Amino acid sequence: MAEHTIKAFDDEIDRLRGLIAEMGGRAEAAIENAMLALQRQDTGLAAEVVAEDKRIDAIEAEVEKLVVEIIALRAPMANDLRDVIAALKIVGVVERIGDYAKNIAKRVPLIATNQRTLEPISLLPSMGQVAGEMVHDALNAFAARDADLAVAVIERDTVVDDFYNSVFRTLVTFMVENPKTISECAHLLFVAKNIERIGDHATNVAEMVYYAATGHTLPDRDRGTTQLED
Amino acid sequence: MMTEQQTPRTKMTARDVRVFYGSKEAIKGVSIDVDMDNVTAFIGPSGCGKSTFLRTLNRMNDTVASARVEGTITLDGEDIYSPAMDVVQLRARVGMVFQKPNPFPKSIYENIAYGPRIHGLAGSKADLDVIVEKSLRRAGLWDEVKDRLQDSGTALSGGQQQRLCIGRAIAVEPEVILMDEPCSALDPIATAKIEELIHELRGRYAIVIVTHNMQQAARVSQRTAFFHLGDLVEYGVTSDIFTNPRQERTKDYITGRYG
Numbered sequence: 332m333a334e335h336t337i338k339a340f341d342d343e344i345d346r347l348r349g350l351i352a353e354m355g356g357r358a359e360a361a362i363e364n365a366m367l368a369l370q371r372q373d374t375g376l377a378a379e380v381v382a383e384d385k386r387i388d389a390i391e392a393e394v395e396k397l398v399v400e401i402i403a404l405r406a407p408m409a410n411d412l413r414d415v416i417a418a419l420k421i422v423g424v425v426e427r428i429g430d431y432a433k434n435i436a437k438r439v440p441l442i443a444t445n446q447r448t449l450e451p452i453s454l455l456p457s458m459g460q461v462a463g464e465m466v467h468d469a470l471n472a473f474a475a476r477d478a479d480l481a482v483a484v485i486e487r488d489t490v491v492d493d494f495y496n497s498v499f500r501t502l503v504t505f506m507v508e509n510p511k512t513i514s515e516c517a518h519l520l521f522v523a524k525n526i527e528r529i530g531d532h533a534t535n536v537a538e539m540v541y542y543a544a545t546g547h548t549l550p551d552r553d554r555g556t557t558q559l560e561d
Numbered sequence: 562m563m564t565e566q567q568t569p570r571t572k573m574t575a576r577d578v579r580v581f582y583g584s585k586e587a588i589k590g591v592s593i594d595v596d597m598d599n600v601t602a603f604i605g606p607s608g609c610g611k612s613t614f615l616r617t618l619n620r621m622n623d624t625v626a627s628a629r630v631e632g633t634i635t636l637d638g639e640d641i642y643s644p645a646m647d648v649v650q651l652r653a654r655v656g657m658v659f660q661k662p663n664p665f666p667k668s669i670y671e672n673i674a675y676g677p678r679i680h681g682l683a684g685s686k687a688d689l690d691v692i693v694e695k696s697l698r699r700a701g702l703w704d705e706v707k708d709r710l711q712d713s714g715t716a717l718s719g720g721q722q723q724r725l726c727i728g729r730a731i732a733v734e735p736e737v738i739l740m741d742e743p744c745s746a747l748d749p750i751a752t753a754k755i756e757e758l759i760h761e762l763r764g765r766y767a768i769v770i771v772t773h774n775m776q777q778a779a780r781v782s783q784r785t786a787f788f789h790l791g792d793l794v795e796y797g798v799t800s801d802i803f804t805n806p807r808q809e810r811t812k813d814y815i816t817g818r819y820g
Contacts, residue, residue, distance in 0.1 A: 333818040340817065406776060408815040409806050546805030 332410075340405050347397055347418050348474065351425075354390040355470030357383065358425050359463055361432035362529060366459035368439045369522065370452070380436035387429035394422040410543070417543035421473065424532045424539075428466060431525040431532075438518045454501065455522060458494035461487065462526045465533035469540060478544040484537035485549070491530030498523040569596035572737055572767035573618060573655075578632035580613050580622060587613045589791040590632070595737070600759060600768045602782035602799065604775055606819060609788040611771045615739050618769065619655035620648055636737070653680055656730030660742040662722030664714030664729070669706050672714040672725055673697060676733040692732055699765075700728030701758045720751025727758060731766075738762070740770040744777065756781050775815055779803050787811045 335341050361380050368377035398419045401407060407415050465484050472480035499520065506516045542548050573595040580588035588610045595601050603611040613622070620641060622628040634641050641651055653676070664672050673693045683689040693710070697703040702724040706717070714725050723743060730738055744752040759768060759781045772778050778785050779799060786796040795802065795811045806812045813819050
């Protein structure tokens with residue numbers, strides 16, 4: 332894309348996009364590490380995820396401040412305006428994604444049970460991986476202004492929803508058969524729900540990317556097949 | 562959000578209009594409709610032809626010896642370049658406000674009264690008084706000048722002079738008001754008053770404004786036309802032009818990437 336006549340404007344837009352890329356990378360890492368900590372019962376890694384979330388929150392605040400400055404000082408128009416508005420909305424959503432990863436990490440010490448007794452846990456890493464990839468691709472789509480990639484992210488949300496339904500059924504069945512594990516399984520249910528919400532939020536990011544890239548909003552789509560809406 | 566008219570009342574149409582200065586083609590086949598219900602803004606970089614095109618709408622280019630206009634421009638369906646058209650009448654129906662306020666070196670009262678008097682719109686002094694007050698009220702100037710109507714128009718501030726010129730245009734009961742950079746010589750407060758005035762006059766007159774200030778176009782208009790190198794590149798709903806222009810050239814210009 333051609334440069335602005337006022338170069339400082341380009342610098343600010345670049346800084347904005349850089350901050351969002353960093354924030355997305357951190358959110359993605361938080362999801363990955365939270366799931367790793369869960370699998371390995373690694374409370375140290377879980378505590379790191381919780382601590383790292385502060386940086387995600389800080390970036391959100393920084394982006395908000397920068398967006399207000401850009402709107403006030405540069406009066407962005409057309410695709411610039413859409414980029415800036417999308418950036419503002421995206422950081423709010425990515426911050427929530429970070430919170431979900433943090434919530435998962437916080438549950439790790441509470442699920443300190445011998446993993447072998449808790450078979451349903453085996454589905455969660457794959458589910459987490461899909462959700463993490465959605466976040467990754469949604470942010471990549473923003474960086475590349477790639478509407479097609481954004482649409483692909485949105486379509487993948489049903490995979491996460493299917494995972495959730497499957498985990499839900501598995502956990503309920505498991506709890507009925509192993510009443511002693513109900514406490515741990517309840518935590519795992521929340522973990523699954525958190526991942527499912529991460530997928531929804533990645534979808535929201537992708538919708539904003541689509542708007543920023545094309546100037547059009549996507550028509551309302553079928554909101555997946557989760558059994559339990561919160 | 563703007564209020565959309567279902568069927569805009571078309572006031573003027575231009576079809577394949579070309580303007581030549583000598584052999585140079587300054588306007589390269591522009592077609593556009595101007596309606597009563599929306600303020601239309603012409604934007605574009607210097608030399609893009611927006612002012613030249615504006616001037617074709619009331620035949621101001623007639624006064625430029627080397628200028629030649631081709632194509633068709635109509636006012637209420639009537640060809641304004643036809644030999645039957647009375648140009649003086651045309652310019653009363655299609656009034657114009659210029660970049661620099663240019664009041665007559667006469668009293669405030671006379672600035673407004675002059676046009677209606679020569680066009681025979683007033684039968685008596687009392688009629689004229691009514692027209693002067695009504696015009697100054699519509700121009701948003703009455704309260705500021707009602708106690709000093711005999712003072713010279715040139716003694717007013719720049720913003721007041723510009724509103725006086727708008728009042729002068731209104732006084733002859735025009736149907737269309739063309740404004741060529743009406744605020745570029747004014748400070749922000751005077752500019753805001755003119756913009757508010759444009760907003761109030763909308764619907765009563767078809768208004769076309771040429772402006773260098775894109776924010777002004779965004780603020781005052783419901784339709785925006787982007788000109789570049791003599792072409793009408795894009796014409797559409799103002800909010801669309803400023804959030805999602807279709808043409809690359811429009812996008813580059815309004816986002817500050819032009820040139």
